[in-house]
Amino acid sequence: MAGYHLTHLRELEAESIYVLREVAAQFENPALLFSGGKDSIVCFHLAQKAFWPAKIPFTLVHIDTGHNFQETLDFRDELVKKNNVNLIVGSVQESIDAGKATEEKGINASRNALQTVTLLDTIEKYKFDAAIGGARRDEEKARAKERFFSHRDEFGQWDPKNQRPELWNLFNGKKNIGEHFRVFPISNWTEMDVWQYILQENIEIPSIYFTHERDCFVRDGVIYAHSSFMQLKPTEKVERRTVRFRTIGDMTCTGAVVSEASTLSQIIEEVASTRVTERGSRIDDKRSEAAMEDRKKAGYF
Amino acid sequence: MNNLPTDNLSGYLDMDLLRFTTAGSVDDGKSTLIGRLLYDSKSIFEDQMEAIERASQKKGEEHVNLALLTDGLRAEREQGITIDVAYRYFATPKRKFIIADTPGHIQYTRNMVTGASTANLAIILVDARKGIVEQTCRHSFIASLLQIPHIVYCINKMDLVDYDKDTFFRIKKELEDFSAKLDVRDINFIPISALNGDNVVDRSTKMNWYDGQTLMYLLENVHIAGDYNHIDARFPVQYVVRPMTTEHHDYRGYAGRVASGVLRVGDDITVLPSGFESKIKSIDTSTGMLEEAFAPMSVCLTLEDEIDISRGDMIVRRNNLPEQSQDVEAMVCWFTERPLQTGGKYAIKHTSKDVRCMIKDIRYKMDINTLHRNEEDKNIKMNDIARVVLRTTAPLFTDKYHRNRFTGSFILIDEGTNETVGAGMII
Known part of the structure; x- marks a missing residue:
């Protein structure tokens, strides 16, 4: 019966x-x-x-902090137009204006954590009963414990110590009214799998994943894109650098890497030889050892 | 992960996937072994290493505690135990690996069962100083009950018995005698020291009497293509695809994952439960049509005839039918505080089918340490494993779990709390 065999990417895809x-x-x-x-x-x-050949039966939801890379927003709009899908944008700015979320203070202020408020409000407003996300278990240690089908109570909270066991490929999505599920279809993929798959399937991605020149500044060893969203300290100076982004989040918490990689193959080579995890450039995880676990319990992605 | 073939990108696209499980308790070296596999395969990144170095120092520990890599939840780090199943990933140029790392204590049997349900291979650690202990029996039984195709006994801490040959062969003989009572297809024995790395990734220079493979060599080369059943064609319909667009106006596709067997265009099929017959017209994917599909592929089938088919139905080859019955006998692992009871009613999920069931009888409770069948004690509590008889509200289309892990398994759901309360393997 040899010959009936899938590659790791085909098995993950299935x-x-x-x-x-x-x-x-x-x-x-x-x-x-x-x-x-x-x-x-x-x-x-x-x-x-x-x-x-049917359209995807899901509404796209983007939680916009208002501090996103313009390239990402353009890419999003292009994708929505090309594929004729529904997009709902939940705005963190609106949550702040409505007094539901409070802007962080200080030089390292970020709207990253505020996304939770907007996300839960958007889920409630449109009565979504499941929210599919691209989180992977290899990203972070609290995410390593996450289920494919992850139950959220009526407050949108995650209870990591009381999760439903998941056996074989039987997923229990039963819930009470007002509760919802987070679903993570690429739980078992690693960063490398994602890049290999993008190469194999020739999937378009935003330009800022590839090398480009950009005005940057360095803070605590992290290279940030210079933007109007971040205040410079007097000692920090803006420099033109050749960089790319390994992960894309809010501009205030996403670090760039110095890189000349201009093709997917070069990115894969770079990922293969790197000695730091991709979330190593994510400042949101560094706030404490259990930063991700705490945010997830509150209803974060 | 810098030992991946950077010069040969096509090499990445040609790897396969092995899922394995490790079960163990605090001091049998499980975390050290996983740490060793990750470390020696260069899958631990600098920032992860620095983070656990910092955490180890903070706790006042002398060595870098590799267990901190796998214990992800705050409660786990505080108590120094693994509570839940943690999934870990690493890759070598040959394979991608998914580790389901589970706690080994008897009160976490349900987590071990969960981790084992998707595994191709189980690593069971045996302390060379102690030989077979209760936990070895328990883990072996679970691996056999869940039909993990390959079992590897790692006789660990060989450094503490002076790398003694006789000790290894004595334990190996004991394990062989014991496992003859179990239903296991492929068993391997490797003498290792996880702490020093002997026979984990690199061959030990201290055990020249051992001429078998290292653990990593075995993980990279064990034959897994035969782990899926490629004989009995079973296609549980998961979702009906109806585009209703001008271009695909009358398209009706049956989406699902091949549970077992091979389906080919032109095959004579029967749809259960209706019994309607037809032929496979096409096997569709977004990138083109296929001639055949096999487990575990996700595809979309179209049939020659218009038949009423919905989620929960099963498409099978006409000359090879599964059991169709409302009476199911199974081994059940219980997951929750409220005991399993004769007369209890639950929702049951089997492939893509949702029905309800009632527990008709509890035949016996299994003592998973001694394999003794206790027919007197029918009090089935959390983490217990019992043989039960159930009656379902509609027929299920099943194969024995021994033959088919996907059509032979089900979960039980408490309709009051919506919790998953049990996992069943059909006998």
Whole structure:
């Protein structure tokens, strides 16, 4: 019976497509959280495959901090136009203006944590019963404990010590009214798998993943893009550098890497030889050892 | 991960995937072994290493505690134990690996069962100083019950018995005698020291009497293509694809994941439960049509005839049918505080089908340390494993778990709390 054999990428793809179809079958109003980053782009690509030749049965939801890279927003709008899908943008600025979220103070202020408020409000407002996200278990140690189907109570909270066991490929999406699920179809993918898959499938990604010149400044060893969203300290100076982004988040908490990689193959080579995790450039995880666990319990992505 | 083939990008696209599970308790060296595999395969990044160095120092520990890599939740780090299943990833030029790292204590049997349900291979650690202990029996039984195709006994801490040959062969003989009672297909024995790295990734220079493979060599080369059932064609319908667009106006596709067997265009099929017959017209994917599909591929089938088919139905080859019955006998692992009871009613999820069931009888409780079947004690509590008989509200299309892990398994759900309360393997 040799010969009936899938490569690791095909097996991961089959698993993710299976999970996405379970979402469509088990929930009434699912959303696909779309940030314009590579992981959510891969999720979108997988969803297209899962339901072809039908349209994807999910609404795209972007939680916009107002501090995003313009390139990412342009990419998002282009993708929505090209594929004729529904997009809902939840605005952190609106949550702040409505007094539901409070802007952080100080030089390292970030709207990253405020996204949780806007996300939960958006889920409630549109009555989404499942929100699909591109989080991966290899990203961070609290995420390593995450389920494919992750139950959230009526406050949107995650209870990591009381999770439903997941066996074989049987996913239990039963819930009470007002509760919802987070679903992570690419749980078992690593950063390397994602890049390999983007190469294999020839998937378009925002330009800032590739090398480009940009005005940057360095703070605590992290290279930040210079923007009107971040105040410079007197000692910090702006320099033109050749960089790319390994992960894309809010501009205030995403660090760049010095890189000449201009093709997917070069990115893969770079990822293969790097000695730091991709979230090593994410300042949001560094606030404490359990930073991610705490944010996730509150309802973060 | 810098030992991946950077000069040969096509090499990445040609790796396969092995899922394995490790079970163990605090001091049998499980975390050290995983740390060793990750470290020696260069899968631990500098910032991760620095983070655990900082954390170890803060706790006043002398050595870098590799267990901190796998214990992800705050409660786990505080108590120094693994509570939940943690998934870890590493890759070598040959394979990508997914580790389901589970706690080994009896009160975490349900986590071990969860980790084992998707594994191709189980690593069971045996302390060379102690030989077979209760925990060895428990882990072996779970691996056999969940039908993990390959078992590797790592006789660990060989450094503490002076790398003694006789000790290894004595334990190996004991394990062989014991595992004859179990239902296991492929068993391997490797003498290792996880602490010093002997026979983990690199061959030990201190055990020249051992001419078998290292653990990493075995993980990279064990034959897994035969782990799926490629004989009995089973296609549980997961979702019906109906585009209703001008271009695909009458398209009706049946989306699902091949549970087992091979499906080919032109095959004569039967749809269960209706019994309607047809032929496979096409196997569709977004990138083109396929001639055949096999487990575990996710595809979309179209049929020659218009038949009413919905989620929960199963498409099978006409000359090879599964069991169709409302009476199911199974081994059940119980997950929750409220005991499993005769007469209890639960929701049951089997492949893509949702029905309800009632527990008709509890035949016996299994003592998973001694494999003794206790027919007197029918009090089934959390983490217990029992043989039960159930009656479902509609027929299920099943194969024995021994033959098919996907059509032979189910979960039980408490309809009051929506919790997953049990996992069943059909006998």
